[in-house]
Amino acid sequence: MDAVNLxxxxxxxxxxxxxxxxxxxxxxxxxxxxxYQVVLLDRHNYHTFAPLLYQxxxxxxxxxxxxxxxxxxxxxxxxFHFRMLEARGIDPDRRVIRTGAGTIRYDHxxxxxxxxxxxxxxxxxxxxxxxLKTVPDARRxxxxxxxxxxxxxxxxxxxxxxxxxxxxxxxxxxxxxELAGALSELRRHVLDRDYPDTPMGGLRFVLVEGSDQLLGGxxxxxxxxxxxxxxxxxxxxxxxxxxxxxxGRTATLKDGSTIETATVIWGAxxxxxxxxxxxxxxxxxxxxxxxxxxxxxxYDNVYALGDIAFLTNDSWPKGHPGVxxxxxxxxxxxxxxxxxxxxxxxxxxFVYFDKGNLAIIGRNRAVADxxxxxxxxxxxxxxxxxxVHIFYLIGWRNRLFTFLTWASNYVxxxxxxxxxxxxxxxxxxxxxxxxxxxx
Amino acid sequence: MDAVNLxxxxxxxxxxxxxxxxxxxxxxxxxxxxxYQVVLLDRHNYHTFAPLLYQxxxxxxxxxxxxxxxxxxxxxxxxFHFRMLEARGIDPDRRVIRTGAGTIRYDHxxxxxxxxxxxxxxxxxxxxxxxLKTVPDARRxxxxxxxxxxxxxxxxxxxxxxxxxxxxxxxxxxxxxELAGALSELRRHVLDRDYPDTPMGGLRFVLVEGSDQLLGGxxxxxxxxxxxxxxxxxxxxxxxxxxxxxxGRTATLKDGSTIETATVIWGAxxxxxxxxxxxxxxxxxxxxxxxxxxxxxxYDNVYALGDIAFLTNDSWPKGHPGVxxxxxxxxxxxxxxxxxxxxxxxxxxFVYFDKGNLAIIGRNRAVADxxxxxxxxxxxxxxxxxxVHIFYLIGWRNRLFTFLTWASNYVxxxxxxxxxxxxxxxxxxxxxxxxxxxx
Numbered sequence: 001m002d003a004v005n006l007x008x009x010x011x012x013x014x015x016x017x018x019x020x021x022x023x024x025x026x027x028x029x030x031x032x033x034x035x036y037q038v039v040l041l042d043r044h045n046y047h048t049f050a051p052l053l054y055q056x057x058x059x060x061x062x063x064x065x066x067x068x069x070x071x072x073x074x075x076x077x078x079x080f081h082f083r084m085l086e087a088r089g090i091d092p093d094r095r096v097i098r099t100g101a102g103t104i105r106y107d108h109x110x111x112x113x114x115x116x117x118x119x120x121x122x123x124x125x126x127x128x129x130x131x132l133k134t135v136p137d138a139r140r141x142x143x144x145x146x147x148x149x150x151x152x153x154x155x156x157x158x159x160x161x162x163x164x165x166x167x168x169x170x171x172x173x174x175x176x177x178e179l180a181g182a183l184s185e186l187r188r189h190v191l192d193r194d195y196p197d198t199p200m201g202g203l204r205f206v207l208v209e210g211s212d213q214l215l216g217g218x219x220x221x222x223x224x225x226x227x228x229x230x231x232x233x234x235x236x237x238x239x240x241x242x243x244x245x246x247x248g249r250t251a252t253l254k255d256g257s258t259i260e261t262a263t264v265i266w267g268a269x270x271x272x273x274x275x276x277x278x279x280x281x282x283x284x285x286x287x288x289x290x291x292x293x294x295x296x297x298x299y300d301n302v303y304a305l306g307d308i309a310f311l312t313n314d315s316w317p318k319g320h321p322g323v324x325x326x327x328x329x330x331x332x333x334x335x336x337x338x339x340x341x342x343x344x345x346x347x348x349x350f351v352y353f354d355k356g357n358l359a360i361i362g363r364n365r366a367v368a369d370x371x372x373x374x375x376x377x378x379x380x381x382x383x384x385x386x387x388v389h390i391f392y393l394i395g396w397r398n399r400l401f402t403f404l405t406w407a408s409n410y411v412x413x414x415x416x417x418x419x420x421x422x423x424x425x426x427x428x429x430x431x432x433x434x435x436x437x438x439x
Numbered sequence: 440m441d442a443v444n445l446x447x448x449x450x451x452x453x454x455x456x457x458x459x460x461x462x463x464x465x466x467x468x469x470x471x472x473x474x475y476q477v478v479l480l481d482r483h484n485y486h487t488f489a490p491l492l493y494q495x496x497x498x499x500x501x502x503x504x505x506x507x508x509x510x511x512x513x514x515x516x517x518x519f520h521f522r523m524l525e526a527r528g529i530d531p532d533r534r535v536i537r538t539g540a541g542t543i544r545y546d547h548x549x550x551x552x553x554x555x556x557x558x559x560x561x562x563x564x565x566x567x568x569x570x571l572k573t574v575p576d577a578r579r580x581x582x583x584x585x586x587x588x589x590x591x592x593x594x595x596x597x598x599x600x601x602x603x604x605x606x607x608x609x610x611x612x613x614x615x616x617e618l619a620g621a622l623s624e625l626r627r628h629v630l631d632r633d634y635p636d637t638p639m640g641g642l643r644f645v646l647v648e649g650s651d652q653l654l655g656g657x658x659x660x661x662x663x664x665x666x667x668x669x670x671x672x673x674x675x676x677x678x679x680x681x682x683x684x685x686x687g688r689t690a691t692l693k694d695g696s697t698i699e700t701a702t703v704i705w706g707a708x709x710x711x712x713x714x715x716x717x718x719x720x721x722x723x724x725x726x727x728x729x730x731x732x733x734x735x736x737x738y739d740n741v742y743a744l745g746d747i748a749f750l751t752n753d754s755w756p757k758g759h760p761g762v763x764x765x766x767x768x769x770x771x772x773x774x775x776x777x778x779x780x781x782x783x784x785x786x787x788x789f790v791y792f793d794k795g796n797l798a799i800i801g802r803n804r805a806v807a808d809x810x811x812x813x814x815x816x817x818x819x820x821x822x823x824x825x826x827v828h829i830f831y832l833i834g835w836r837n838r839l840f841t842f843l844t845w846a847s848n849y850v851x852x853x854x855x856x857x858x859x860x861x862x863x864x865x866x867x868x869x870x871x872x873x874x875x876x877x878x
Contacts, residue, residue: 178664
């Protein structure tokens, strides 16, 4: 008996999916639930369209625009059951997973838990730097950015003003590059008009990258284009060094240099969200080792998909990249294999079709690596980027609202919303004030 | 010297406005800043369109739709200065107000701080009941509602399920009535399809009102119409009793009866946000006593507007109602009087023009008290309500997006967004996990 109010699967096979990201969402979407009962667990009740979180953080679009409510997405789906729960452990012998609300039995288990920020054991950085992996992260970062700008207007101390106006971004991957670009655009088109009492030319954006290039995994041309664009937009680039410490006031780099800053944004490292319980040989470097049928090593009814899976083959000897397309295609392949099994048809191995890479840097500035070695930049890449991202958003509402917001921002050079919805200044409303008895 | 980076007013007179609600916003908007320097303080960087907070709480529209960023609203305004600060005290002799970032000198001071929830000294209720006065309140309430519904699906204990499915709303004013109606609509049109494993007919909404009627201040006809509508929609009404205690599990009413519930929404009492420092005779029942030029008693350069002001005259011997129209008209009148003084023209007394009252209860269900004793209900009242509320929203983006969302909800019987963006379950992400060092 499951403790979470689930109907028994009856004669059907129950598949439990952990995680409603790109992999889990596409798996459930393609699975034939006339043949299977499917239970989806996620700690949030929505899918996060992670590629646009940086736009939420920089007030380009709103948080709900990147969220797809999971129950709504699968309303029409028969024998689909969502539970807002975090998986806490797996018992592969009893075929159950443990959650905060009790255990859930599975016939097949699909792990699609993705990654979380990894601060490499540095508790100081973990306490003070701001990650950008979840919707709450993005909203916290936005609150922090706009609140910091408000604080600039409240002090006449030039050193403190300089510190408040310096933003450090750690990591030169797509999210670091896109965030740095978006902040620079914000400075250029929005902030000067919003803050007449503070010259916004004083804003500094520093991007720190451990290697010697941006956008590792992209083509050399795109990497160089991204670098040139960010330099033109006034972003300071520091290559070949890492953040070694940050105490909330001073960021220290590995080369010994320091930067006084109120904001360090962490886009450098991630680690897999491993659920304990599988045998040790199943996991390497915080990824589940899977075969070409996406089965976790040593198990015939446990699968792993997307960022949390480690799959090597001749084309990808070091494993597949941690991008949305891999997750989407793995989810679809596994669902199609289950559907084939139900019809007595053979399953097929997973083969990744690389559609290329896209990154946006600013207005009319983007890079695109497309199949057949086509590399675009400037407006064409920017246009493709916008088209693809609207297309992949969940639901017509999100597509329409994001399109309208972007179109408006493009025409007016403005941002729709720059609200500090949850201020954390010391001058905040005092929850202790219970209210007095009136006469 | 002001400590908050403000330019000196020079030969101009400086007016400091505390609060960017309906009164403060309309005052600044109408003030001629060629003649005056204006400094606006608010603890948030946005104006809140409070009449629609209940829709944010029930997933009808999104939080940004009811927010007007204050800096953006007054971008074109010369010599306008916003600071995100809470006023902590007034020193009328030195003509300064104290804030968390230092003091600010004023020539004229306009107090428009509005009200906050008042729990009448009951710390238990203050700790467990959910108010609905601010945007953070509305988002917390929405998170709570949808998270509570998720929890229903995680237990098989019938008593616990009943408790989770019972919602108590305290206060039968417009916000209590509108909230009860919106929850009932949610049950009817959305939840059954979203939660197939839980029969949503078990949801109970109990509205507790101390008097013997709903919508005090509205006409008797509208009050009776609202009652009939809510009863038809299955809301339980308890008149003539108050909430005397709530410990997070059991709500106790003054008549001794108890209700097991996980949710008590507080729409019952408010109290003025008084800033300390003015003489005692200036304040009565947490309101500033003002004259017909909106001056606080005993001061010739301190004014109070809106909910925080207490103004009696022959038409309103018990004071003016705490509604948006009073605040808007007071803000406009005071600005016009300042503008008149600058031109050497005479000032005019404040005269409230009562445009009537509107409350929405559900789809095609609303009540409207219009001038000349016209009372509408049903679709006409509902249509006027929607038109007026879209008209008064701040900015074309909010008007367009709210209109599109409402139009879509109306046609599809759906709600756009029902996200638990900040879950507070025990199965939440653990911020302690700093990440391990990988090989």
